[in-house]
Amino acid sequence: MPPQVTVYEVGPRDGLQNEPAVLSTPDKLRLIATLAGAGLPFVEATSFVSPRWIPQLADAEAVAAGLPEVAGTTYVALVPNGRGLERLRAAQAAQARPGQPELRPAVFVSASETHNRKNQNRSIAEALADIDGVVAAARGGGMQVRAYLSTVWGCPFEGAVDPGRVADIVERLRAAGCYQVSLGDTIGVGTPGQTRAILDLVLRRASPESVALHMHDTRGTALANVLAALDRGIRTFDASIGGLGGCPYAPGASGNLATEDLVYMLHGMGLETGVDYGRLIEAGALAERLVGRRLPGRALQAERARRTEPAQGA
């Protein structure tokens, strides 16, 4: 059997929170159902941050209430603090129903102090102390908790980030009880040599299964970094349908890695994801219709071109 790779879809959360268009709850649920139907094992559906911070995701409770049960798909929601976890639990409890799908919390912190302060208005140490309590409470309720570590490849305010500090925080998050830490290239500056160096340090103290990569394709290097990480044994990668979340005024400039591009490469390498590539392309086309613009994902554009143009020999 070929090795299995886990594709972790973040479009409905990380993608939509960076889109100017605010989708209706039914439209979000339609996108989420299409993604789950394509066979994605994880779909990050919403965020229980304050609606004042991210108005795009102000309907977190309604999204949580409407999540479709799809065999093999687990949903995740971001929680910034204990209040967020309480909202997630209340949303689950309010409409407990037979076959209600699992909704896991995910916590987040930055690897650079300035980014963490701008993003959370508190220090990394304060965020980690809070995460301890959130994870303990979630695990006490039988929930597994994922963690995001941002700005691992570079910080928009501080520039370079020390990989040793990254390894320290990963160990700290694992000690807090997070089952997996997703390393984020928040500003899309990472290159493969750096990825190897970071992973060599991190994997001295954490197993490959406990680490995921969340790359941005800002400079076209996302899949090269994924390849470097595959060679180091990493088997979980985050991606956003169509590359959802890119700034519409600078196409392709700040987008997440497109899920279709990731799955195309993994399948081409003989790796199994359980994802149906054709249905993923359909989900990308749906995401484009919902946000009302072309998304930057390359495979999505290529499949469109292939379907609408005759074969060319140029």
Next chain:
Amino acid sequence: MPPQVTVYEVGPRDGLQNEPAVLSTPDKLRLIATLAGAGLPFVEATSFVSPRWIPQLADAEAVAAGLPEVAGTTYVALVPNGRGLERLRAAQAAQARPGQPELRPAVFVSASETHNRKNQNRSIAEALADIDGVVAAARGGGMQVRAYLSTVWGCPFEGAVDPGRVADIVERLRAAGCYQVSLGDTIGVGTPGQTRAILDLVLRRASPESVALHMHDTRGTALANVLAALDRGIRTFDASIGGLGGCPYAPGASGNLATEDLVYMLHGMGLETGVDYGRLIEAGALAERLVGRRLPGRALQAERARRTEPAQGA
């Protein structure tokens, strides 16, 4: 000293021949001068194919006559046959001047029979026999000749291409006297496992220095394939400024790998190219102004966004 990688710029030829906009000769020469000024060691400037085939490059003689002498930059022009080589030689002879820059010929053939017939109206065997004569004549005149081998990762008409056949043709082109064979992923379908398999076969019979890669970023996998090839010892990569050559009706769908994206990754890995990244970004911006549209290169868009927006912590 860090390893040196050769970036081979194909924008003014491979890029412009696939753009609907036809640039004036002075505009082409301005772009070429900007690329040479950025430190690119090779700039493919035009093609001596029939103007009926590629009207965008009908001014090959005028471009050849106007090439600016820039220390460290060698120019190349595509020649489809003996007639093309004669035109190249005549263009050089017509305006021989002190310090006239070198203009090398490059020949081409496909790895798949149907693509070669559609592209050249002859069989691969016929093309190779003709290449023998062209290379002998060019070398007799003191010129080094490069070869392009198309559809190595897949053919738009036949689908899969046998890597053994690729290795055979590479050996045949080397035997004909070509100093380097550039393997092309014409339709942008390549993934890294395939790249490793192809190179493992090819490099049994050819040195890494005699092989280059010409990847398309159609599905976002170009730099992952470059990384796989770097690990196999390949040190020459083709790229097109801004990703010039993509179809404007399907942004990003058929474009070449963008030179800026390639150079960004190589420099990030500590590899030396001799190229000035900032001047390359300026060349990309110039290419966009000349063709009158946004180009798909990701680093180009990211640098634009970085210059026009405040730092963001999202």
